[in-house]
Amino acid sequence: MRLTINGRQVEADVDVRTSLLDLLRDHLGLPGTKKGCNQGACGACTVLADGERINSCLALAVQYDGREVTTIEGVGAPGALHPLQRAFVEHDGFQCGYCTPGQICSAIGMAAELERGLPSYVTGDLDAETIELTHDELRERMSGNLCRCGAYNGIVDAIRETFGQIAEDAGKREAA
Amino acid sequence: MSFVQEAMQAVMKKAIALAPDGWIPGGHPDPLMREKHGLIGASISRIDGPLKVAGQARFAAEFPMEGLTYAALRHSTIARGRIVSLDTTQAEAAPGVVLVMTHLNAPRLKPTPPFGSKPQAAGGDDVPVMQDDRIHWNGQPVAVVLAETQDQADHAQSLIRVQYEVQGGVTSLDAARAQGPEPGKFQGELLKVEIKDAEALFAAAPVKVDAVYRTPPHNHNPIELHAATLAWEGDELRVHDATQAVAHAAWTLSQVFDIKEAQVHVTSPFVGGGFGSKTLWQHQILAAAAARLAGRPVRIVVSREGVFRIVGGRALTEQRVAIGAQQDGGFDAIIHTGLTVMTPHNAMTEPFIVATRSAYAAKSFKLEVDTVKLNMVANTFMRAPGEAVGTFALESAIDELAAELGMDPIALRSRNEPEQDPTNGLPFSQRGVEQAWKTGAERFGWETRNATPGATRDGDWLVGVGCATATYPYYRMAGGAARIILDRTGRAVVEIAAHEMGMGTATAHTQVVAERLGLSLDQVEFRYGDTAFPGLVLAGGSQQTASIGSAVIVAHRTLVTELLKLAGNDSPLAGLKPDEVGGLDGGLCKLDEPGRCESYASILARAQRETLTVEGEAPPPLELQHWSMHSHGAMFCEVRVNAITGETRVSRFLGSFDCGRILNAKTAASQFRGGIIMGLGLALMEDAQFDERTGRIMNPSLAEYHVPVHMDVPEIEVMWTDEPDPHAPMGARGIGEIGITGVGAAVANAVFNATGKRVRDLPITLDKLL
Amino acid sequence: MTPFLYERAADRQGALALGARAGASYLGGGTNLVDLMRETIAHPELLVDVTGLSREIEDTPEGGLRIGAGVKNTAVAGDRRVRQRYPLLAQAILAGASAQIRNMATTGGNILQRTRCAYFYDDAARCNKRAPGAGCDAVEGFNRIHAILGASPACVATHPSDMCVALAALEATVTLEGQDGGREIAFADLHRLPGETPEVETQLRPGELITAVTLPPNGLAARSTYRKVRDRASYAFALVSVAAGLELEGGVIGDVRLALGGVAHKPWRAHAAEAALKGRPATESVFREAAEAELAPARPLRDNGFKIELARRVIVDTLVKLARTEETV
Structure with a gap:
């Protein structure tokens, strides 16, 4: 099996039972992606597969053969943090830090979804061309990522600061 | 404790209370309190922040070790009895299996010193760990499998065949009650306060409320699963643990394995949330025992279901609060009594009266906690044990009394503000609860509220506000x-x-x-x-x-x-x-x-x-017996209750705190908010469903045990007095737990204001408001 | 997880050939099946990965839409045609699970997801779905999330999908393919009530594969909505949900569709309520009568009696609001 992980080709020969999460954590030495429930209920294991956020705990690694996966290790490292990572630090968008990689990967996926104009359950006009990242939109879209420390306010602030402009920019592109 | 020991202790306590301040720690204010504009209180980002946001903070299950094996636990499915037969042949033959350990081949271990039995003890219970065929609770580990991969271990444990013989067992509250209650103790002291004849004064009071409040069992559910990576190096044990008590864990493990404390080395540089749950449970002991038997390092990551099965949570409570008052609001009697559950194998009483001991002045008090025993996983400390659920009852009752009196609930609280600790008579080290109420009420706009229940509506939504006192002691x-x-x-x-x-x-x-x-x-x-x-x-x-x-x-x-x-x-x-x-x-x-x-x-x-x-x-820590040292908060909540469906959404929350000096404004705000959010969970959704037929928790997952998600949480405003406590180091009293206290009542009181319905049975789910 | 073989199907014929093998199970996004395997509830011997197949959403000659079974939930909800012509479906999908799960889950997989009954998920409990004839521990256990309609003494579980409630209301059809050929069945007939055999959850024959869901031309776009009531504000299964579409002709109800989620072993098409609504004036009292008619056979268990009142209120309120809605298309 061959995957591109954080831009690097990796080969792995694992049991078909192995989840993408365990492949990353136990076999590839990438423990930045976290295991919080192993049943798709907490979002700590969120990674980006071809740019889309997924729960890697529910993904059998074999299903992702040939795909591109981005984990938190590919988002940014200390000294070269992604703007969203910096905003998480600035806004204290975490306490224990365990759900944090999942929150960050999820927010990056969410920003891409918003850019594509995908609606959410709280979107008033389903047919709208662009959707503003309101407080409700952001919270609904991030509700798949639990934070038991309760850093939700800081997470929301960090995401808004980093991605608040997306809808506006997408609108401008449409207009142009 | 003998009568003589108890008498000596009482004399010592009195002597400490009466000693000159200068003899007591904190008697001379910490010189650091001089610094007003330096680093203390500054809003500084976490120094470990860059590591955490980059996924490079190493948690317990992430330490590499050569030749690592992965562990899986098999849990009992009965609450009490014995194992009749264990067939491990299929499991042993499964691919990748290194070891199957049961009570039949486990190394002989000494009993685990449970919490409170010694200052360094950290055990959740005193049940022998896989030493015999006895089952003490539904979920107790009966086997450990070690394998080359986690999937192999998980599968192999499913192949073990276990037969049990059920022997009695108490798994319902009624059955436990029938066995008779026992007095509850907390930190070695009886949970009982009687000052004058509270029942008589209550009966004679012109205005009164008297109600029973119930809270269900809760689980901490930190997002990091309980985990350890460990290895024996000769007779030395190295443990990378997820623990909030490294030294306690090391000492306790040394007792279990009958080695010297110095032979156990525990590290825990990052812990993915604890809230009281990350202490020593069976999994670290079992992993260490299996590692010794197999001669290989072990990583154990307890499954989410496993966490519910082997890590205790907060026990249920059933609390009576009765308050008798004069027409001007002055309290004649505060009665706060009731029942909580524990187990035959632990000594932890959920001490729901502790906040009531020092919250308000009254002419008389009757406070008492009774316990009954269930065969269940040992309950334990969970964020603000006692206060989190005790303040739900007390502060709901205060609100009910305020409504009865037609008084502003803040004014009622202020009317009963004590000058000294109302039950032990000690002077307060510092008490700024009135200031917290004043600044909080102004900020929240409390004065503009409509006090009439059910009178404010916005479309389908009934809108209400409520408040409650938060309180937690300095320890x-x-x-x-x-x-x-x-x-x-x-x-x-x-x-x-x-x-x-x-x-x-x-x-x-x-x-x-x-x-x-x-x-x-x-x-x-x-x-x-x-x-x-x-x-x-x-x-x-x-x-x-x-x-x-x-x-x-x-x-x-x-x-x-x-x-x-x-x-x-x-x-x-x-x-x-x-x-x-x-x-x-x-x-x-x-x-x-x-x-x-x-x-x-x-x-x-x-x-x-x-x-x-x-x-x-x-x-x-003699200061604890010389002053009455408590933090406070004024909690304000606005809820919207859907008039059609009964769904409750918290739309605004403000916490105004008096906790002494705040050391870091940024991280402190997160601590307060985090506590409040866990309080919103307690108020609205958290409930570990204990099946009384089997003693089994039936929602052992994060899908079915609900905790608040992003959408449940509004912007939460926090503020603080920043008044130093002259008798606490740095002037600071500790802020990890106070945030969860008072929240249940603030929400319930807001729901009452919104709907006119008084919910005394947590969580406030929509069915209770239809 | 019990060891299994994994094959990625290259095409439909290949999938069906693999799916005909003993112990085979089709694998979509895995969001439910992988969990069930890990919980040792499901033990397939062969997983046939069909996520590469049927990934198109196509217009039908009749003016409807045909959604391939392999299309991800997010892609369905994000499709402009779905959003414009079948907003009810988009809303229902977006009400379910989390964005991550919707990005993984397929249309076919969503339809075939299993119940959230705690006793089904706990292999220490008795469950007639897992072990036919074993008995049901939910009947006298925690059953707050369980069925009030169409349950049997053998099983009181509910179907957890939101999407399916909308599909029931929209009168979708399902395309099934087997080695003996294909067939179309009405979506409403796909799932079964538990009866004596709760382990048989659908009309699917062994080896049969869902390849598409077809939406008829009328998407009820003018007046329709999906309303979900749950225990937290997001990321929770429905206690009660209502998919409703209404056509009014001068204040009189023309076509009407009503389906309920969270109340039965299958997405519950509210035929009795619909019959009580058709041709009647769109007034609150008529809506109330219709809700009563639908819920008359409802039977509460220990913990779920509130669902009857909740369903009544949500049906009435949803219809009242729909009747008030300005025509948008």
Whole structure:
């Protein structure tokens, strides 16, 4: 099996039972992606597969053969943090830090979804061309990522600061 | 305890209460309180932030080890009885299996010293760990499998065949009640206060409320699963644990394995949330036993279901609160009694009356907790044990009484503000609850509310506001110790076996130490989470900050004394005493003569020393028996209750706190908010469903045990008085738990204001509002 | 997880050939099946990965839409045609699970997801779905989330999908392919009530594969909505949900569709309520009568009696609001 992980080709020969999460954590030495429930209920294991956020705990690694996966290790490292990572630090968008990689990967996926104009359950006009990242939109879209420390306010602030402009920019592109 | 011992203890307690302040720790205010504009209180981002946001903070299950095996647990499916047969042949034959351990082949282990039995004890219960065929609760581990991969271990455990013989077992509250209650104890003291005849005064009072409030069992559910990576190196055990008590864990493991404490090395540099749950449970012991048997290192990551099965939570409570008052609101009687559950194998009573002991003045009190025993996983400490659920009952009752009296609930609270501790008579060390109420009410706009229940509607939504007092005591446990290593470049390292579970410990104490020594933040390194460091410091009871702070005060004083000695007669500091100098600009200066200084580098250089290492041990926490030390908060909540569906959404929340000095504004705000959010969970959704037929928790997952998600949480405003407590280290009282207290009542009171319905049975789910 | 073989199907014929093998199970996004395998509830011997197949959403000659079974939930909800012509479906999908799960889950997989009954998920409990004839521990256990309609003494579980409630209201059809050929069945007939055999959850024959869901031309776009009531504000299964579409002709109800989620072993098409609504004036009292008619056979268990009142209220309120809605298309 061959995957591109954080831009690097990796080969792995694992049991078909192995989840993408365990492949990353136990076999590839990438423990930045976290295991919080192993049943798709907490979002700590969120990674980006071809740019889309997924729960890697529910993904059998074999299903992702040939795909591109981005984990938190590919988002940014200390000294070269992604703007969203910096905003998480600035806004204290975490306490224990365990759900944090999942929150960050999820927010990056969410920003891409918003850019594509995908609606959410709280979107008033389903047919709208662009959707503003309101407080409700952001919270609904991030509700798949639990934070038991309760850093939700800081997470929301960090995401808004980093991605608040997306809808506006997408609108401008449409207009142009 | 014998009568003589008890009498001696009472005499000692009285003596400590009456002793001059100067003899008591905290009797002389921490000199750090002088600093008003330095690093203390500054809004500084977490020093471990870049590691955490980059996924590079290493948690317990992430330490690599050569030849690692992965563990899986098999849990019992009955609550009480014995194992009749165990067939492990299929499991042993499964691919990748290294070991199947059951009571038949487990190494002989000594009993686990449970929490409270010794100062260093950390066991959740005293059940022998896989030593016999007895089953004590539904979910108890009956086998451990080690395999080359987690999937292999998980599968192999499913192949084990176990037959049980059920032997009685008490799994329903009614059956437990029928066995008769026993008095509850907390921290060695009976949970019972009687002052005058409260029942008689209550009966005679002109205005009264009397109701029963119920809270269900809760689980902490930190997002990091309980986990350890461990190995034996000869007779030495190295454990990378997820724990809020490294030193306790090491000592307790040493007792279980009958080795010396120094032979167990526990590290826990990052903990993915604990809230009281990350102590020593069976999984670390079983993993260590299996590692010894297999001769291989072991990683154990308890499954989410497993966490519900082997890690206890908060026990259910059934509380009566009755308050009798005069027409002006003055309390004649406060009665707060009721029942909670525990197990035959632990000693933890959920002490729901503790907040009531010091919250309000009254002519009489009757406070008492009874316990009954269930065969279940041992219940334990969960964020604000006692206060979190006790304040739900007390502060709901206060609101009910205010409605009965037609009084503003804040005014009612103020009317009953005590001058000294109402049940033990001790003076308050500092008490700013009135200030917290005043500033909070102004900020929240409490005056503009409509006090009539059910009178405010916005479309489908009934809108209401409510408030409640939050309160949590100052604690400090014995055992704090710290090492300071100062080097010739003027950098300081502080080492202490403390913990960072997200509270901001590492950041806040870097600030404190830097301020104390007169160094910049980058000149200080705070090392923690390792039994190589001194101290028996529990990250619990909101006491870690005080424990670290008091130890550092002593170590620092020793450091200054040693520095003055080293400085000698050629120093500008010659002849000065430790009390006359303070840390400033990388050295020591005479306090009232800022120009008279010498840098640490200069002192060490002249003395031809590379480093100076000192250690200090904190004094016994006598201040707890000399002052009544409590933090408070005024909690304000606005809810919207859907008139059609009964769905409750919290739309606004404000917490105004009086917790002494705040050490880091940024991380403190997160602590307060985090507590409040867990309180929203307690108020609206959390409920571990214990099936009384089998004693089994039926929602052991994060899909079915609901905790708040992003969408449940509004912007939460927090503020604080920042009034130092003159008798606490740094003037700070600890803030980890107060946030969850009062929230249940604030929400319930807001729901009452919105709907006119009084919900006394948590959680406030929509079916209770239809 | 019990060891299994994994094959990625290259095409439909290949999938069906693999799916005909003993112990085979089709694998979509895995969001439910992988969890069930890990919980040792499901033990397939062969997983046939069909996520590469049927990934198109196509217009049908009749003016409807045909959604391939392999299309991800997010892609369905994000499709402009779905959003414009079948907003009810988009809303229902977006009400379910989390964004991550919707990015993984397929249309076919969503339809075939299994119940959230705690006793089904706990292999220490008795469950007639897992072990036919074993008995049901939910009947007298925690059953707050369980069925009030169409349950049997053998099983009181509910179907957890939101999407399916909308599909029931929209009168979708399902395309099934087997080695003996294909067939179309009405979506409403796909799922079964538990009866004596709760382990048989659908009309699917062994080896049969869902390849598409077809939406008829009328998407009720003018007046339709999906309303979900749950225990937290997001990321929770429905206690009760309502998919409703209404056509009004001068204040009189023309076509009407009503389906309920969270109340039965299958997405519950509210035929009795619809019959009580058709041709009647769109007034609150008529809506109330219709809700009563639908819920008359409802039977509460220990913990779920509130669902009857909740369903009544949500049906009435949803219809009242729909009747008030300005025509948008």
